[in-house]
Amino acid sequence: MPRAEPPVRRILGVRVHDVTMAEALERVAAFLAAGGPHQICTVNPEFVMHARRDPAFFQVLEQADLNVPDGVGLLWAGRVLGQPLRERVPGVELMEAIAARAAQEGWRLFLLGAAPGVAERAAETLRRRYPGLPVVGTFAGSPRPEEAPAILARLRQARPDVLFVAYGAPRQDLWIARYQPDLQIPVAMGVGGAFDFLAGVVPRAPRWMREAGLEWLYRLLRQPWRWRRMRVLPRFVLDVLRARYGRGGTGARVG
Known part of the structure; x- marks a missing residue:
């Protein structure tokens, strides 16, 4: 059985585990x-704000086996709210860490989602970086319910140990929560735009920007359409400050 659950923090009422990258990888193992x-x-932060207005997504995060802190905004909020998180665990980097370990351990990976052809290119990148990596399938598909039977059939045939789903949040996370009980895949993880990064469709920010917590700015400059999603960030900051200096405490879920 897995070891005891890592410490849980509450960021505006939303559950996040206080884990480092190394601890998250051991949790996967x-x-x-x-x-x-x-x-x-x-x-x-976008997850937090969406979960506060979407009870179904909030419940997914309540029941997930591991919620890693992906985003410098979460670390800042944790400090302000007295809910400290030790380290950012970016999803794309956790995915790569899992792939590296999978090449050693023989874990079977399946990449699901993104635009047609992108998962295949991402898989090739991972195979080059981690020789011997067993990728047992790739497929674009979509989270639409009518496509689920064909996707589930593919996954049952491939029998992966780890499933990465790139449908974007919250669709990917809701999809996993809906179908995991039937699939019984040992580990399923939503990875957002990770396939695009690995396939070279979208470049990642330079390391210095990532380390400075400015990856969000780089992505906004490269993909101006993201401003619609990022509109929630000022509200996130205000809600954190209100929770700390206004009502006090760690904040509560709304909606």
């Missing part, structure tokens, strides 16, 4: 050793 279905979510 423990899930695989235990068997049974597990879900990993990569929580950032």
Whole structure:
């Protein structure tokens, strides 16, 4: 069985685990050793704000087996709210860490989602970086319910140990929560735009910008359409400050 659950923090009422990258990877290994279905979510400020207005998504985060802190905004909020998080665990980097470990351990990976052809290119990148990596399938598909039977059939045939789903949040996380009980895949994780990064469709920010917490700005400059999604960030900051200096406490879920 996996070791005891890591410490839980509450960021505006939303559940996040206080784990480092190394601890998250060991948690994945423990899930695989235990068997049974597990879900990993990569929580950032956008997740928090969406979960506060969407009860279904909030419940997914409440029930997920591991919610890693993906986003410098979460670390800042944790400090302000007295809910400290030690380290940012970016989803794309956790995905690569899992792939590196999979090449050593023989874990079978399946990449689901993104635009047609992108998952295949991402898989090729991972194979080049981690020789011997067993990728047992790739497929674009979509989270539409009518496509689920064909996707589930593919996954049952491939029998992956780890499923990466790139449908974007919250659709990917809701999809995993809906179908994991049937699939019984040991680890399923929503990875957002990770396939695009690995395939070279979208470049990642330079390391210095990532380390300075400015990856969001780089992505906004490269993809101006993202401003619509990022409109929630000022509200996130205001809600954190209100929770700390206004009402006090860690904030509560709304909606």
